[in-house]
Amino acid sequence: MSIAGEDEALTAARKLFAGPCEFVWGTGSIDSLPPQSLPEVAFVGRSNAGKSSLVNALTGRKTLARVSQTPGRTREINFFRLGERLMLVDLPGYGYAKASRSLAAEWQRLIFAYLRGRANLRRVVLLMDGRRGVMDLDRAVMDLLDSAAVSYCLSLTKIDKVPPSERAGLLSDIMAQARQHTAAYPEVFATSALKSEGLDTLKVELAALAAPRA
Ligand SMILES: Nc1nc2c(ncn2[C@@H]2O[C@H](COP(=O)(O)OP(=O)(O)OP(=O)(O)O)[C@@H](O)[C@H]2O)c(=O)[nH]1
Numbered sequence: 001m002s003i004a005g006e007d008e009a010l011t012a013a014r015k016l017f018a019g020p021c022e023f024v025w026g027t028g029s030i031d032s033l034p035p036q037s038l039p040e041v042a043f044v045g046r047s048n049a050g051k052s053s054l055v056n057a058l059t060g061r062k063t064l065a066r067v068s069q070t071p072g073r074t075r076e077i078n079f080f081r082l083g084e085r086l087m088l089v090d091l092p093g094y095g096y097a098k099a100s101r102s103l104a105a106e107w108q109r110l111i112f113a114y115l116r117g118r119a120n121l122r123r124v125v126l127l128m129d130g131r132r133g134v135m136d137l138d139r140a141v142m143d144l145l146d147s148a149a150v151s152y153c154l155s156l157t158k159i160d161k162v163p164p165s166e167r168a169g170l171l172s173d174i175m176a177q178a179r180q181h182t183a184a185y186p187e188v189f190a191t192s193a194l195k196s197e198g199l200d201t202l203k204v205e206l207a208a209l210a211a212p213r214a
């Protein structure tokens, strides 16, 4: 893309994410998902990885999605409509140690059923705490997405907590892991919801998946 084209894409992406965004639906059951009317982007990751914080940071809202220091805050699949063009989907986290085993299994079933069965799901953003990197359950989700042929990108969160001198090494390590997965994009994002870092690149990537302007 030319530099002028890049500028245009960034301006359009910023405009989309700064525009109206509203909560439309929350459900804990795979049987009551909203109609598949818009392209969807889902934010997936371990509990406490920073999914809800990233949805808020991208849309410039502080309280759109509920954030908590206690893992397990998001208990339903929440759908947010962005400018009538893209559905942002905030999922409950997996690997929540304090959840009862049956609840954890139920959440995992819900998340996996959603990921496997949603035809309009254009991209999954798989979030990982930058201090932790790829963990076992993340690998299980990557394998699931590979087998369901759902394309996904990896995104490191809380990058403000990673010393700048360690970031390049961390990114190339995660990139090497992404390359081993068929449905993963060979590109890794790094964001800080706290410091508003790395958001523009992700906005451009996701805006490209939005439905055309009506
Ligand atoms: N330092 C720092 N902390 C962050 C960042 N993003 C999120 N956090 C913190 O991480 C914690 C978890 O954030 P959430 O956004 O609720 O995480 P989640 O992935 O939605 O968690 P669940 O809903 O439980 O799955 C909160 O205490 C946030 O303030 C970030 O970019 N930097």
Ligand SMILES: [Mg+2]
Pocket (backbone or CB within 6 Å): 051, 052, 053, 066, 067, 073, 074, 090, 091, 092, 093
């Ligand atoms: Mg959450």
